[in-house]
Amino acid sequence: MLELVGVRHEYDGRVVLDLERFAVAPGAAVAVVGPNGSGKSTLLRLLALLERPTVGRVLLDGTVVTPGGAARRRVTLVEQRPILFRATVRENLEFGLQVRGIRRTEVNRRIENVAARLSLTPLLGRRRHELSDGEVQRVAVARALAVEPDVLLLDEPASSADRAAALMLYRTLAEERARRPLAVCLASHQLEDAYRWADDVRALADGRLSPVTPENLFRVELMTAESGDLKRACVGTVEIAAMTDKIGPAILAVPPTDIFVSREPLASSARNTFPGRVTALARRRARDGAVHVTADVGVELVAVVSEEALRDLGLAPGSRVVFSFKASAVRVF
């Protein structure tokens, strides 16, 4: 188990990460989603023991670990824009194995194996300037898998990959996890991939874990409305009403399960009613029967409905739709 406990991390006095606890259990598949600047990369660097948190502890199997210690050999990070050493692909794949003093025959076996799984065999003799961005990313993932870490951290692993390459990557990770107890924690801004691939999706916003699922998260400026705790915030071209005692900058979240989906406006007490058009329908987990309906209502919002409700409403991409939710359903933090 790799954990951050009571961690606060600062750059130049600015808090970029503030987490009470963040754990990656053995064999887990965790996805961390959030917008750019939400602290995902910092989180991964702390987990990878590349940096020491300003405040707090990093634990591996209950023991406090620090950068530079032996624990780093059990955790490997592939950065968002990975870099290869000035060497051939084969030499890059050998690096972590040589560091560990692994015997030549075993080094060759692992390299042949990982290269075959990620379709890198024809590239083994190439140097970094002879590779595309997508190939560099695949080599970096292969290089990390070759050392067989207990925890693999991936920062936007599919950002330079086309769809086929991304699918191959996720398939390889799934095979690796089936073969041995590998925990994977990946940061992504692509919710689709996160839901399809991970067992556990966590949202990060402004360095803090969101208490709700990661859809419909917005960084806003809350303004006072007509009464008491009712506040308003401009998001895209719409104005969302929220019940909160906060004012000024905040993160606003609309839980997808709290959004009523209809074809016509409903007579209700919901303060937020936005007409728009469906832009996408996604069945992210076949087993739970839920469908994620994405609609452009002046801003892109995601609601969750059942298969049955979807059929009754007759929704399809391009359909007119109305999203409604109460001001009290909006989470502010």
Place this chain on the structure above:
Amino acid sequence: MDFLAEGFRRALALLFSGDAEVYGIALLTLKIGIVATVLACGLGLPLGFVLATRPFWGRRAALTVVNTALAFPTVVLGLLLYGLLSRRGPLGAVGWLYTWQAIALGDVLLALPIAAALAAAAVQGVDPRIRRTAETLGAGRWRSAWTVAREARFALAAVITTAFGHVVAEIGSAMTVGGNIRGQTRTLTTAVALYTSQGDFGLALALGLILLLLALLVNVALQTLQGRGHA
């Protein structure tokens, strides 16, 4: 123009005749150059690496000192060294004044800040992801440092070449602490200065051409050693 042409003719004749004095001077210069470059780079490259990568109290001041030392006048360096090595100086007992070792010492002091400052710049030019990648793949401190140095190997080879170039071209300190003694401490630069002042332009030019040839050979050797410039 006749004067120049005559100078070149005499220079070439001296070079191809195998003149013992000319080649003696060249070999001494090469010896001092190699010894001084090895010592200066042996100390300066690690120092530059530390300055570039290790945060420590006074790092900025240390960088300023090193960068300032780049512009240290060689004559003043020679003067200070003369004070140290002279019979009444604190290092007088060593007996190095007017020896090739004194010239080499001056050259080391001259080339050390060059090696350190340029190595620091070369290492700072390496993408920081290289070190992070090495670390996350399990490399310890030394292996990570070696990996960064390998990435900067072309720039570091240029540092060595620059240091050697400065060492063999130096004259102020060599003249002061070496004394330009024939057959003992006469280097290419001090000899060029002497023969020019004596009006022997051909001999001075011959020695100047050898100096250029030495620099060229060292560059070619380093480029061969570092291999092709593959990324």
